[in-house]
Amino acid sequence: MGAVNTTYTFTATDTVTSGKLNNIIDQTIMTDDAVFTGGTVEVAGGKLKVRSGSITSNELSGDSVITNKILNGSVTSAKLDTNISIAGTLSVTGITTFSNTNGFTLGSASMPVPSGVAPLYAARAWGRFSSPSGTNTATAPVNGKNIGTITRTSTGRYTLTFPAGSIPQNPAIVLTSDRVSFSETLTNSSGFATSLTIRTVDTAAALQNFDFLSVVIMA
Secondary structure (H helix, E strand, C coil), X not given: CCCEECCCCCCCCCCCCHHHHHHHHHCCEECHHHCCCCCCEEEECCEEEECCCCCCCCCCCCCCCCHHHCCCCCCCHHHCCCCCCCCCCCCCCCCCCCCCCCCEEECCEEECXXXXXXXXXXXXEEEEEECCXXXXXXXXXXXXXXXXXXXXXXXCEEEEECCCCCEECCXXXXXXXXXXXXXXXXXXXXXXXXXXXXXXXXXXXCECCCCEEEEEEEC
């Protein structure tokens, strides 16, 4: 059997006319022999169609599935791998609830799932400093993030600096040290905090240098 079937066969004495030729072309149908058995396409009702379930990753070229070809709502948790690695920055909007019963990992530190229903908020900046030796001496935090340096400007007076734009207005500041009490002034520039001035005093309210200072800023 050939690849196509026609609905008209000429005889030895038949007259070839344009009508008969047109009918042959218009009424020609595909046969099953026209395609490879088990291939991507098949013949149904004399017409070629894509075989159900036949398109696999072998038929798709690299980067052939683009964003606007993915139906909204079709990507579910079942379609996501349990260990997703994303390089760069992931920006997610519109999510109001995060649920994870197995704990989660930020950076290299594994964090347990806390109890309670209140949302969690991370610190904008934190650091632990040792007392810099000598007046007007700057030092980086022993441990910390988003804090540049701390400089002792005089006895018991220090200035912390932050990366530009990292701290918004009106943050909450938590200080701990070996000194008895503190006072602080946050300096803002263009709506963002750029430095923090700290005074540390002893039991007699006299300015004293600290041996250690821990700073946490929430905003």
